[in-house]
Amino acid sequence: MTLSLTARTLLAFVTAGLLLAVYGPIIVTIAGAFLPIKGGMIQSLTPSLDAFRSLGKDPGLVRSVMLTLVVGAVATMVAVGLSIALALYAVRRGGRHARIVAFIVFIPFVMPPMVTGLSLLIFFRDLGIDRSLVTVTVGHVVLILAVAYRLVVTRLVDLGPSLIEASLDLGASTWQTFRLVVLPNIAGSLAVAATLCFALSFDETLVTLLLTGTDSTFPIKLWGMTRLGISPAANAILAILLLVTILLASGGLFLARRNSTARAD
Amino acid sequence: MMSGTGARIGAGVLVYGILGVMILVPFLSFLMMSLFSVDGVVIDRTPTLMNFERALSDPVIMGVFWRTIELCAGVAVVATLVAYPVALLLQSLRGTARFVLLIAITAPLVLSYVMKIYAFRSILGGNGLLNRLLVGIGVLSGPTDFFVFNLNAVFLVLTVLLAPFAVLPIFLSLEKIPGSLHEAAADLSAGRLHAFLTVTLPLSRPGIATALSFTFVMAIGDFVTPQMVGGPNGFTFGRIIYSQFGLAFNWPFGSALGVLLTIVVVLVLALAALAGRLPGGTSR
Numbered sequence: 001m002t003l004s005l006t007a008r009t010l011l012a013f014v015t016a017g018l019l020l021a022v023y024g025p026i027i028v029t030i031a032g033a034f035l036p037i038k039g040g041m042i043q044s045l046t047p048s049l050d051a052f053r054s055l056g057k058d059p060g061l062v063r064s065v066m067l068t069l070v071v072g073a074v075a076t077m078v079a080v081g082l083s084i085a086l087a088l089y090a091v092r093r094g095g096r097h098a099r100i101v102a103f104i105v106f107i108p109f110v111m112p113p114m115v116t117g118l119s120l121l122i123f124f125r126d127l128g129i130d131r132s133l134v135t136v137t138v139g140h141v142v143l144i145l146a147v148a149y150r151l152v153v154t155r156l157v158d159l160g161p162s163l164i165e166a167s168l169d170l171g172a173s174t175w176q177t178f179r180l181v182v183l184p185n186i187a188g189s190l191a192v193a194a195t196l197c198f199a200l201s202f203d204e205t206l207v208t209l210l211l212t213g214t215d216s217t218f219p220i221k222l223w224g225m226t227r228l229g230i231s232p233a234a235n236a237i238l239a240i241l242l243l244v245t246i247l248l249a250s251g252g253l254f255l256a257r258r259n260s261t262a263r264a265d
Numbered sequence: 266m267m268s269g270t271g272a273r274i275g276a277g278v279l280v281y282g283i284l285g286v287m288i289l290v291p292f293l294s295f296l297m298m299s300l301f302s303v304d305g306v307v308i309d310r311t312p313t314l315m316n317f318e319r320a321l322s323d324p325v326i327m328g329v330f331w332r333t334i335e336l337c338a339g340v341a342v343v344a345t346l347v348a349y350p351v352a353l354l355l356q357s358l359r360g361t362a363r364f365v366l367l368i369a370i371t372a373p374l375v376l377s378y379v380m381k382i383y384a385f386r387s388i389l390g391g392n393g394l395l396n397r398l399l400v401g402i403g404v405l406s407g408p409t410d411f412f413v414f415n416l417n418a419v420f421l422v423l424t425v426l427l428a429p430f431a432v433l434p435i436f437l438s439l440e441k442i443p444g445s446l447h448e449a450a451a452d453l454s455a456g457r458l459h460a461f462l463t464v465t466l467p468l469s470r471p472g473i474a475t476a477l478s479f480t481f482v483m484a485i486g487d488f489v490t491p492q493m494v495g496g497p498n499g500f501t502f503g504r505i506i507y508s509q510f511g512l513a514f515n516w517p518f519g520s521a522l523g524v525l526l527t528i529v530v531v532l533v534l535a536l537a538a539l540a541g542r543l544p545g546g547t548s549r
Contacts, residue, residue: 011357012354014350018347018425021428023373025381025387082283112530114507115486115527122295122298122520141287203377205489226383246372
């Protein structure tokens, strides 16, 4: 659509305002990581890396990052694996079954995370399972499954049944067909799904807060650190996270872009 | 895959078994819990509607309930109003500019949620940067406590945090409008504003509906933001539910409140689905 100069200026103005509101607090907080702060006041303007150095010395923090990486990796693998199975079933059966599977998979994604978290909390308690990183991981799988499922199903539907039928007609076994025909064709979607799932799991706070036992994942550790007030260490973490996030977001978009161009060919 | 009936039934049992255990049964236990009651620390499993009667007749809880709905509706409307122009600009850009703006909008979405709220909290506050800035440029004569750890702060933070989420569905719906329609509108010598109001806006309605409902649901299910910037008086419904599972330790009552929340969410989603599906009012 073509826009007049006035319209463009107006839109740019609103966009700049939103970006300022979103990034302003983040940038101010990051600046705080490099400056010594005491009692909410900047003490001097000499930048220092003390806040960053102190991070490595906090064993609880390093451990929480490691735990979050493990939870994220396991949850992502399980969710992507399950979504392949569910998507294959739904696409193969089609009709009513496809709709029912999609409906159930999307319930936890559409519901507020608090409702999903409470449901799992009550369920685990009914079963007598104590809260731990295992329950957290299950919670993450339930939440992120919808994202992986959606991406895999879309790709499978695009792929159509003819390749699979041809492979089976030519005498390949079901497993061979899956490994040599289906898997290579959905690999791009799986990569996007895994990236998104991992990012969602890494930052998951609401469900994790309800399901975690004594071990803290990274967001829970942050929640504990930031509840008490401003801390230079938390500022330093924000600086690192923003950098990692922008790299991940660009990487994810790049993958998605490449995937869509590959599909267009 | 060359399944006999046996294999097909087996696959079905497996698929629905997994979905049942992981998703359906937990949600059912949640619904059931709302019908139980507590006796000290023991949960009495005799079905009763007591929790719902108590919630619906408690003026404090109902007050917070309606105030929270109002707050979240406000957040959804303002976030969508801000997001629409951004989506429009994003859609009109091409190449690198579009890619960069897209990243600028999407990066905060994956940035740690707790950290975003923390960043906000460090600039709000009586002695916070926002207050000092407003006094510094002369907007205020002295620090205000208008947004210092109360519901206004919750509103402000939720709106800014959720607006980027609202950009994407609107952007996607704008992308789906065929360029030929704009050309047709131009050929029929519709002014740009007129073309926007009669072509673009009605056709982007599904995106608007998604943006509104999505931000509303995200806002109403949140208890971390109100907890962190709401202060002692900024109570929301989510915070009350959370407290029932913590200090108050009344899971059945908390579940009943959760069911009320779920009903609101389902109603809003149904409404949004309906609004997004109605045939576009292009003739107006």
